[in-house]
Amino acid sequence: MANTTINNAVAAYTNAAKALTGAVDGDNGAATAAGETFGDLLKQAATDSVKTGAESEKQSLMATAGKANVTDVVSAVSAAEVTLQAVTAVRDKAVGAYQEILRMPI
Numbered sequence: 001m002a003n004t005t006i007n008n009a010v011a012a013y014t015n016a017a018k019a020l021t022g023a024v025d026g027d028n029g030a031a032t033a034a035g036e037t038f039g040d041l042l043k044q045a046a047t048d049s050v051k052t053g054a055e056s057e058k059q060s061l062m063a064t065a066g067k068a069n070v071t072d073v074v075s076a077v078s079a080a081e082v083t084l085q086a087v088t089a090v091r092d093k094a095v096g097a098y099q100e101i102l103r104m105p106i
Contacts, residue, residue, distance in 0.1 A: 056080035
């Protein structure tokens with residue numbers, strides 16, 4: 001179980017790194033996938049976060065009805081917790097960047 005979780009985490013980080021770097025063609029990793037913007041990336045991340053939360057709620061409701069495996073419920077809740085922590089970290093960085101911009105002299 002733990003080894004599978006680690007493998008899933010490594011695969012998720014690898015996929016995220018590929019999505020962030022996109023189609024790299026000798027630009028030191030600065031190129032993105034054709035037509036994909038930073039806003040699109042944030043929109044997709046938000047959509048994925050909502051889906052993770054919905055899956056966690058679904059598993060929790062199934063558990064209260066006695067129709068879910070405890071392992072699946074714990075996995076879904078853990079994924080939702082990690083997603084919430086990531087969203088909070090991104091929000092904190094965005095607010096910090098905005099505050100830094102406001103402090104810049106004109």
